[in-house]
Amino acid sequence: EELSMNVNKYINAFCFFSFFITPLGDKLFYIWEKEDGTHQLYSIDLTTESILKNGVKICDRDFSKGYFSVDRYDAKANLLYLILDQNNNENTNLWKLEIGSGNLNQITNFSNINGVTYNETQTICWCYSKNKLEDGTLKNDVYELNLLTSGNTFLFSDEHNKDYRLTMTIISKVKGENAFIFGVEKSNNIKNRNIAKYSLSTLKWEYLLSSKVEVEGSVALFDRNPSFEGFVIRSAHEGFINLYFYSYTSKELRKITNLTDKYEGLTIAETGNSDEKNINTITKKNNQFLLSKYKMSGEKHTYVLNSRINLFETEKDYWGIQSSSDSVIKLVCLDDKGKELKTIALTSYPSSELEHSNSTWVSYPSFDGKEVKALLKMPKGE
Numbered sequence: 001e002e003l004s005m006n007v008n009k010y011i012n013a014f015c016f017f018s019f020f021i022t023p024l025g026d027k028l029f030y031i032w033e034k035e036d037g038t039h040q041l042y043s044i045d046l047t048t049e050s051i052l053k054n055g056v057k058i059c060d061r062d063f064s065k066g067y068f069s070v071d072r073y074d075a076k077a078n079l080l081y082l083i084l085d086q087n088n089n090e091n092t093n094l095w096k097l098e099i100g101s102g103n104l105n106q107i108t109n110f111s112n113i114n115g116v117t118y119n120e121t122q123t124i125c126w127c128y129s130k131n132k133l134e135d136g137t138l139k140n141d142v143y144e145l146n147l148l149t150s151g152n153t154f155l156f157s158d159e160h161n162k163d164y165r166l167t168m169t170i171i172s173k174v175k176g177e178n179a180f181i182f183g184v185e186k187s188n189n190i191k192n193r194n195i196a197k198y199s200l201s202t203l204k205w206e207y208l209l210s211s212k213v214e215v216e217g218s219v220a221l222f223d224r225n226p227s228f229e230g231f232v233i234r235s236a237h238e239g240f241i242n243l244y245f246y247s248y249t250s251k252e253l254r255k256i257t258n259l260t261d262k263y264e265g266l267t268i269a270e271t272g273n274s275d276e277k278n279i280n281t282i283t284k285k286n287n288q289f290l291l292s293k294y295k296m297s298g299e300k301h302t303y304v305l306n307s308r309i310n311l312f313e314t315e316k317d318y319w320g321i322q323s324s325s326d327s328v329i330k331l332v333c334l335d336d337k338g339k340e341l342k343t344i345a346l347t348s349y350p351s352s353e354l355e356h357s358n359s360t361w362v363s364y365p366s367f368d369g370k371e372v373k374a375l376l377k378m379p380k381g382e
Contacts, residue, residue, distance in 0.1 A: 303338035
């Protein structure tokens, strides 16, 4: 019985998850798993509060019944847009939650939506739904949604585009044109991915990347807010995952990041607004975690971090989930040089009651004379 109580303490400590930080870094939304097993949606104001148990419940719905994620926060209208699988049948749709009243309303009634992208005023968004045809293949229908009226307009489908189909990727609206860019894959082969542009004016598809990039590296669209000049993709066609800028004018790729090693735990996030944004990478090299900030001009700055951090995409401050081998996960806010400004516990017990060891990287020779790296964990107390 005593052992059961001790184990339950660690199980119950991690009752918070599905974290979402607003673009300005001022609010945190999260799920709190209650003792009865229900999943309740809470929020805290990060400018005044740092304890998750003091959060405010913003909806009475139990979110444990299917897939759930916060997709967007509209500060002006005090709304959350959610992706929900209402009946746990792998069929997601877009919902709108009024934070003040707790009213939750379904916006779409499609088959498994993907790629939801919003305009700058958050009055319109675009998405596509996956639909299974009689022959077992899939088609993707692209829609424009009016978020003020919840009305929708069908735009086009990839059903007759036999060579390429949309992947599970974001949609980007081309600035200044009645056109979109998507990630696509050829003949359902994940190794043959490209970026396509579809014009509603000409009703034509244009594949933007060369066959060499398509075949040799898995390509994904990274940029939700492309500029007039082009957009950002991630690709491994040169051997390692890197970010590239595609220019509409030159129709060429310009490398933004310059990763040349098999980094462990590479994470990439975008900060800033569409006019002045940074591409941030977290990499591990020689047992050190590095935050590298790339400006679109090519300027780069690198800072050493205490541990791995998975960054959120924000317009202000650097927020992320911090994890290490000898401490529980935390929410941290960094300054523009990677120094920790604020830490928020993501557990229901203090870290001092949950952390019992210190970790050190060591190495030792194997039986065949090779050097083996290992993590040595030693108890903090008795």
